[in-house]
Amino acid sequence: MVKLVLDDNKAVATPFAKCLVRLIRAQDSYGSWKEKSDIDLLSCFTVPEEKRSVIPIMGDPDPDVLWRLDVFYGAVGVAIEERSGLLVWRTMEINQEGFGRVLFTTRRLVVLSKTLRDVHRFGFSTLRRLAKTGAKLVNDAARVIEAYPDVALA
Amino acid sequence: MVKLVLDDNKAVATPFAKCLVRLIRAQDSYGSWKEKSDIDLLSCFTVPEEKRSVIPIMGDPDPDVLWRLDVFYGAVGVAIEERSGLLVWRTMEINQEGFGRVLFTTRRLVVLSKTLRDVHRFGFSTLRRLAKTGAKLVNDAARVIEAYPDVALA
Numbered sequence: 001m002v003k004l005v006l007d008d009n010k011a012v013a014t015p016f017a018k019c020l021v022r023l024i025r026a027q028d029s030y031g032s033w034k035e036k037s038d039i040d041l042l043s044c045f046t047v048p049e050e051k052r053s054v055i056p057i058m059g060d061p062d063p064d065v066l067w068r069l070d071v072f073y074g075a076v077g078v079a080i081e082e083r084s085g086l087l088v089w090r091t092m093e094i095n096q097e098g099f100g101r102v103l104f105t106t107r108r109l110v111v112l113s114k115t116l117r118d119v120h121r122f123g124f125s126t127l128r129r130l131a132k133t134g135a136k137l138v139n140d141a142a143r144v145i146e147a148y149p150d151v152a153l154a
Numbered sequence: 155m156v157k158l159v160l161d162d163n164k165a166v167a168t169p170f171a172k173c174l175v176r177l178i179r180a181q182d183s184y185g186s187w188k189e190k191s192d193i194d195l196l197s198c199f200t201v202p203e204e205k206r207s208v209i210p211i212m213g214d215p216d217p218d219v220l221w222r223l224d225v226f227y228g229a230v231g232v233a234i235e236e237r238s239g240l241l242v243w244r245t246m247e248i249n250q251e252g253f254g255r256v257l258f259t260t261r262r263l264v265v266l267s268k269t270l271r272d273v274h275r276f277g278f279s280t281l282r283r284l285a286k287t288g289a290k291l292v293n294d295a296a297r298v299i300e301a302y303p304d305v306a307l308a
Contacts, residue, residue, distance in 0.1 A: 091255050105267070107264070109262060109305070110261070148262060151263070
């Protein structure tokens with residue numbers, strides 16, 4: 001338990017988690033989440049595996065899940081922009097069966113492309129996993145930009 | 155009037171219009187459109203300017219309009235694939251206000267990116283315009299693929 005708390009503290013201190021928290025707080029127009037800690041804010045992104053696997057994947061994905069998906073990939077986009085200094089566009093397409101695709105592009109270059117599956121069950125087992133997944137996506141994108149600098153600036 | 159009919163005949167004979175007709179006929183599982191000519195099938199894509207400008211842009215876009223948008227850009231994708239011999243992905247995002255974006259990508263390359271506006275009013279003044287617009291999009295994409303062959307095949 002103590003280890004988990006330590007892990008959570010470390011996770012929210014990572015650049016990606018901080019970016020995500022910033023985006024969430026930006027939506028808090030009335031200051032109702034002011035008292036909440038960063039860990040509290042991010043806790044809606046964690047779904048224990050045993051709970052995750054019983055979420056039904058029939059019907060339209062829950063609006064809350066879609067919001068989380070939106071803000072998570074929004075943070076990925078902002079983090080890529082901060083890292084690369086380029087303007088990044090996000091295009092996300094999700095069908096009603098919970099499948100889709102999210103693309104990050106800058107000019108002519110696809111910097112990141114991810115297939116989305118089981119959107120209904122979007123979530124991470126721990127905050128550490130969330131931070132790690134986000135950081136990995138941002139790193140992947142940065143590597144692609146480095147590999148094709150002329151297309152990214154075309 | 156005679157000129158318009160001639161124009162329509164020429165328009166449906168263009169490669170892009172043929173591709174679009176093929177995609178529409180592919181959805182005709184029960185053969186109910188078998189008796190319809192190609193011009194009839196494509197006529198739902200033409201909206202006279204004076205009618206177009208009075209379509210309300212409030213509320214969700216009409217499902218019929220979304221279908222037409224889907225099949226039109228589907229045909230653009232297929233035509234790009236036929237022309238380039240590459241596998242092309244389409245990602246389309248439309249919000250409920252009728253704004254959005256359609257992206258065609260192949261591997262790391264964005265071959266075509268188009269902002270969608272006033273989706274509620276999607277349509278062309280004549281069949282000739284439809285064929286021309288489609289052909290232009292396909293040509294633009296082909297030019298981008300030629301300009302960045304290494305990224306398209308990366």
